[in-house]
Structure formats: C-alpha cells, structure tokens
Amino acid sequence: MANCYIRPRAYAIPGFSNYIVIKLFWAVLLLSVLGLIVMVLYYSDDFVTLSPNWKQRKLVGIIHSRVFDQVTKPTDNDVVKAIYGYTTMPQNNHTDEKAKNSSLPQLLSATVAFPTISQDNSTSDNNNSVHSVTLQTEKNIAASTIPSFIEDNDCLLWVDTQTNWQDDVQPQIKLDPNKFLYPGLIWGPNNQIVGFWQSVYLAIRLNRTLVIPRFNGHGTTGGGIIPASQRIEVQRIRRLVSSIPVESFSKTCNFSFDVVLQAQILRSATFERFKHDTGMETMYIDDKRIVKEIGSTQLRLTDEDNVKIPNIPAFPPANYQLTYAPWITGETDALKTAFNTSARCALFAAPFSTIKVQITGGVALPLQGNKLDPLRLSNGELYSAVVNSVRRPLAIVNAVERYRKEVLGNETYVAVHWRYDFKDWGGSRCRPDHPNKYSKMCDELRKITPEDVANGIFTSLNKAKVNQSAWKHVYIASPPVLRDFADQVVKVLQKLNSNMENPGIPLDTFLTQRYQPCWKRGEWSNEQEIFSLAEMEVLAQSEWFFFAAGSTFSSNVRPMRWQKNQNRNVIKKFEKSVYEVAKEAMIKRTNLELVSQGS
Structure with missing residues (x-):
C-alpha cells in the first residue's frame, strides 16, 4: 500500500489558489500558538504561585x-x-x-x-x-x-555585591593590617548586633583589623547565613575602622584560625557553625600553626567529654572565669592581658555583654576628625562611636x-x-x-x-x-x-x-x-x-x-x-x-x- 500524506482540507476562496489558503491556515495557527505562549509567560506568576486551595x-x-x-x-x-x-x-x-x-x-x-x-x-x-x-x-x-x-x-x-571592597576607604581608626579579629556571633539577630559592637571595640583595643562577619538568621525561620550587608551598613563601619571581608580573611589565613579569644563556654556545635560560616577550621588546626604562648589554654567546651580535645590555643588564661554576664573591663590593659597573643588569625567566640563598657550618656555619637588615636579616646567615647557606626x-x-x-x-x-x-x-x-x-x-x-x-x-x-x-x-x-x-x-x-x-x-x-x-x-x-x-x-x-x-x-x-x-x-x-x-x-x-x- 502506498504511503499517503493527508493535508488539511483546503476551502476554495475566489481568487486564491489552494496553495495560498494552506499557507494562510498554518500562519494563523502558528500565530495563535505564539500568542498563547506569550500570554502564559506574561501571567506565569499567577499560574505558578496560586494554589487552588489558597484561602x-x-x-x-x-x-x-x-x-x-x-x-x-x-x-x-x-x-x-x-x-x-x-x-x-x-x-x-x-x-x-x-x-x-x-x-x-x-x-x-x-x-x-x-x-x-x-x-x-x-x-x-x-x-x-x-x-x-x-x-x-x-x-x-x-x-x-x-x-x-x-x-x-x-x-x-x-544586595551584598554593593559593598565594593576595591574602594580606597580611609578609616578614622587604622589598625594593624597583619593581625585580624573575626566576630563569632551567637543567638538572635539583636544579640548578634550587641556581640558585633563588642567585637569592633575589642578589635580596636587589641589593634587588629576587623573582619566583617557573616550573621545568622532568626531561629524561627531556620537560621541560615545572612550577608553582613543585609544586617548592617557595611560602608559605615569601614569608615570607622580598618576592615576586610570574610573571603579575603579566609584566604589570607589559609582557611584556618590560629587562636580563639573565648567570651563564653560553648558547645562544640557552635564552633562547627563558625566553621560553616567562614569555611575555616575552628578547633583542630595544623600543628605547624600553633603558637605556644604563655597564658594560652585549652578551648573550654560544655560537651568536652563527648568530643575530641581541640588543639587550637585559646585565651584568656585558665584562671579567668567565663560567664554570661560581663566579666572583663573595657580598659585596654585589661583586654591585652586577657587576650595576650601574637597569633595572626583570631576568632572572638560568642561575645554578647562580655566587656564592661557603656555608651556615654546613652547616646551613640560619631567621632570627629580623621586618623584618630584610640588610646586617647575614653572607653565610653569609643564604644559610643562603635555603636553609632553599626546602622541598619x-x-x-x-x-x-x-x-x-x-x-x-x-x-x-x-x-x-x-x-x-x-x-x-x-x-x-x-x-x-x-x-x-x-x-x-x-x-x-x-x-x-x-x-x-x-x-x-x-x-x-x-x-x-x-x-x-x-x-x-x-x-x-x-x-x-x-x-x-x-x-x-x-x-x-x-x-x-x-x-x-x-x-x-x-x-x-x-x-x-x-x-x-x-x-x-x-x-x-x-x-x-x-x-x-x-x-x-x-x-x-x-x-x-x-x-x-x-x-x-x-x-x-x-x-x-x-x-x-x-x-x-x-x-x-x-x-x-x-x-x-x-x-x-x-x-x-x-x-x-x-x-x-x-x-
């Protein structure tokens, strides 16, 4: 039996050949299909997002x-x-x-x-x-x-990309470009902000370049990493102190911390989260990185009996009692004594109200002038400027x-x-x-x-x-x-x-x-x-x-x-x-x- 090709039936139109009629038929059909596709794409949000049971x-x-x-x-x-x-x-x-x-x-x-x-x-x-x-x-x-x-x-x-780290920002307070402090923040969003205030203050008093950290979302929505630009105005803090992004910090430190400056006693899981946030080792570091210094101690964990003993050095010395309440003054000498380490890449773990320092008059005011010497600033004056620089x-x-x-x-x-x-x-x-x-x-x-x-x-x-x-x-x-x-x-x-x-x-x-x-x-x-x-x-x-x-x-x-x-x-x-x-x-x-x- 011979193969047959069945064409659409062509209706005779005066003055038109069957060939032209067939072409017009297919053209109209094609335009109709294209129109339907365009309409679906245009209203795609409604088709995708609406549920028939949406109440x-x-x-x-x-x-x-x-x-x-x-x-x-x-x-x-x-x-x-x-x-x-x-x-x-x-x-x-x-x-x-x-x-x-x-x-x-x-x-x-x-x-x-x-x-x-x-x-x-x-x-x-x-x-x-x-x-x-x-x-x-x-x-x-x-x-x-x-x-x-x-x-x-x-x-x-x-959007996080709006922070242009290639900009030549000249901070009011310049810090040592070869030593760093990363704030390991904990708890809810507003607790993290308080911990960040304390971290900036400590970075200045210890003369360490501040690493702009990654924040975490609220527990009610599952947490997760929140870019710094979606919690604070990054450029404003950069204008106050020397600072670098996490990406530069992790590469400079070869993806590992050298020391932990411990604010509270924590579970090992918290240090695992810091590791996840930064991509850097927080507890078990290469032995070659360990700087043996007077006063360093073992990392203090609440679940130390259930984990392998960390080898990363930790400060303050063992005779300091770490508590939820403030346990150290904001004086420069006191902070340098407690955290007396020359290690390059430091993790400030779990700050909240760790340092006893108050905002002068309860009002967060900016500093006046450039290239300021932090040693000449009172604790309250400096902390007020830090808080003023951490804005939404x-x-x-x-x-x-x-x-x-x-x-x-x-x-x-x-x-x-x-x-x-x-x-x-x-x-x-x-x-x-x-x-x-x-x-x-x-x-x-x-x-x-x-x-x-x-x-x-x-x-x-x-x-x-x-x-x-x-x-x-x-x-x-x-x-x-x-x-x-x-x-x-x-x-x-x-x-x-x-x-x-x-x-x-x-x-x-x-x-x-x-x-x-x-x-x-x-x-x-x-x-x-x-x-x-x-x-x-x-x-x-x-x-x-x-x-x-x-x-x-x-x-x-x-x-x-x-x-x-x-x-x-x-x-x-x-x-x-x-x-x-x-x-x-x-x-x-x-x-x-x-x-x-x-x-």
Whole structure:
C-alpha cells in the first residue's frame, strides 16, 4: 500500500489558489500558538504561585506573621484582595507620572475594613521575635493601593555585591593590617548586633583589623547565613575602622584560625557553625600553626567529654572565669592581658555583654576628625562611636523614610514596643517554679490591661507637655500573639486623644507593595529580615518612644535616638519604659477600685 500524506482540507476562496489558503491556515495557527505562549509567560506568576486551595484567611495570617508560605507565595493582587477585600492593582505604576508626583495621603480615598487576624505562632527567645504593627479595624486606604515606582538602586542597596571592597576607604581608626579579629556571633539577630559592637571595640583595643562577619538568621525561620550587608551598613563601619571581608580573611589565613579569644563556654556545635560560616577550621588546626604562648589554654567546651580535645590555643588564661554576664573591663590593659597573643588569625567566640563598657550618656555619637588615636579616646567615647557606626542598611533606612512620607505624611508619631507575651518573652522569665529578677515584673504584667498601657502613655505625654495635636499617629510593635491586646491599646488612645489618625497601611504591606520590583527580581527575598529591620528603624525615627525594658529589640534602638537642637547641642529624644508607665496606671486603677469597694 502506498504511503499517503493527508493535508488539511483546503476551502476554495475566489481568487486564491489552494496553495495560498494552506499557507494562510498554518500562519494563523502558528500565530495563535505564539500568542498563547506569550500570554502564559506574561501571567506565569499567577499560574505558578496560586494554589487552588489558597484561602483568604490563611493568606492574611501569613502576611501578618511576616513569613510567606515557602511553596506558594501570593501574587500582588492576592495580597491586596486578602487584605482589602478587592483587587485594584494598577497595571502601569511605573509610567503613572501623576501618581508618582503625589504623596500617598493624597491618594487615599476609600474606607476599607481589615479582617481580624488570629495568630497563634509562638516566637523564639532572646527578645528577637517577629513583630507586627497594630492598627485599628477601620482603615482609610487608597483604592488604588500603593504605587510601586522605585529607583533601581533602592533594591540593589540590599544586595551584598554593593559593598565594593576595591574602594580606597580611609578609616578614622587604622589598625594593624597583619593581625585580624573575626566576630563569632551567637543567638538572635539583636544579640548578634550587641556581640558585633563588642567585637569592633575589642578589635580596636587589641589593634587588629576587623573582619566583617557573616550573621545568622532568626531561629524561627531556620537560621541560615545572612550577608553582613543585609544586617548592617557595611560602608559605615569601614569608615570607622580598618576592615576586610570574610573571603579575603579566609584566604589570607589559609582557611584556618590560629587562636580563639573565648567570651563564653560553648558547645562544640557552635564552633562547627563558625566553621560553616567562614569555611575555616575552628578547633583542630595544623600543628605547624600553633603558637605556644604563655597564658594560652585549652578551648573550654560544655560537651568536652563527648568530643575530641581541640588543639587550637585559646585565651584568656585558665584562671579567668567565663560567664554570661560581663566579666572583663573595657580598659585596654585589661583586654591585652586577657587576650595576650601574637597569633595572626583570631576568632572572638560568642561575645554578647562580655566587656564592661557603656555608651556615654546613652547616646551613640560619631567621632570627629580623621586618623584618630584610640588610646586617647575614653572607653565610653569609643564604644559610643562603635555603636553609632553599626546602622541598619541604607535600603531599610530609605524604605522607612518613604513610609513616613507616603503613609504618615512626614508627621511626628509615637512608637511603642510591647514585648510582653508570656509564651515567648515570659517563657523562662515568668515561670512560677523558677524565681528570678523578673518574677515581680511578671506578676505585675499579668495585672496590666490595655487600658493601663494607653492611660500610661497618655499621662506620660501630658506630663512632658506634648500637645495632643502633635501625635496624630501611634505605631505599636508587638509579637503577633499580642495583636488583640495592642489593638485595644490603640482604641483607648483614640478615645483619649481625638486628634489621632490611623497610619492606614501596615508597614509590612507597604514594603510588600511599594517595593514589588525588588521582590519580583529576587533582590529582596528575606521577608522577616527586612520587615524586622524596618520596624526597628520606625521605632528609631519616632519622636516619642515607649520601649520594652528587658528586650534587646528595644535596647538596640535607644542609643540611636538623638538629635541636635537649635544651638546644635545633642539632645536625647523622649523615651519611657512602657512597662513602668503601664504599671503606674495599673496601680492607680487598682487603688481607685479598692477605694470604690471600701465606700
């Protein structure tokens, strides 16, 4: 049987040959297929990210807990629909010049109800939990949501490659280029910042070039390495002291430390993590590298019975007692005696509040001048300059300044950090079977109501003679489990101060929508890191701050809160302990109740 080629049936069209008709048929078919492919590619985010079981309530809860689903991330329109109840995302934000030249308050037109969010996720310890801004139920939100036009550099400032180590940066304090100190940081993000402060200070006092370390993510999101540029403004610290990147350090030291400067007694697993972070040997080094020096001792481990004895030399000498609390003064001689080693490549292991040194006046001020001699600087003066140089990345600072302009209208505002959930913060502090210095505070916190917090804030501002019309906005940062409590605080404050307005759009929603290109291109990817840093910056830039005593989240913000008055003198901005003002209001309320019952 002969082979047959079956062609599509050709319909006769007057004036056209069958050959032309067949060609037209295939051309139309090809264009249709190409059009379908283009459409699929254009809407690929929606096809890939949407799950048929995606629930609006789940989406809102994930957004508010600042941890997006790792498998199915919501699209921009899903975020808007879940939060506002409808989808009105503008399609051409980048070319909307009218919107670009308008502030966000001018775009606000519709009133939208936010759904109540139930969040039962617990947070981890060390006072570095995920926080959330608290807003009241009814919001004045723009129907067109948040414009997403940004400068390309806004995204890139977050990327590690933006630190150009080829730049000839001349630091104010020059350190020995042949000796190095690497900060081995531990615990949560804000504990790591405190450890970094201490490391920079020690590097200066020991005259060792600082190695800019790798940080670690929060335990609630699985940890992982965080590039320094996504935790601090690297260029700023480079302008203070001589510093090099980890990559240069590891190559210079042939991928091994020579000595450990030990701040605390640790598990061997912690040194394994330092090894993972740097690619350098931390416990078992080549015998040829060992420098035998007077005072060196064996590395102290909590699980030393279960591991091979490390051979890396360690300081301080064995007669020093290593504790969680500060155990050495900040004097240069004391530090050089404890860490008296000529070894080249040093690991400063697990610093936190190791060195007894304070920020002068509680205000982190920069040093004046160049080529400064650190020996002529007081401990407090030097430590203040160190803290001043450790700032949040420029991308975060710029984003918060935009939030203030476009959402708060550049008006002054009150910031509150309410940290006191008994599942996380009080997990170890407030146990009835474990009395400690926080026991009395825990008993009082259990009695404090949202009304007490609001009345305490209101009374404190009145005592400071702050005009009520000056604080139209209140930003409350709290763990998600305390959202309802914080919502009640806002409602009471609104009754007390009729001038109060709503910020309208939560900070995390603003960052998600306003910076869409950064997220879509993958230049912004660590949601929790960005949201947490941005929230700290919001607290730092506030005019009036009610901090949470006992929280490193709050304590790391406080030294940066200063300004210069009309006479160019440095003054510290208003701040009070929210626990103390709430306690005073609680005592006043309970006394009145007792009087009322007695009468």
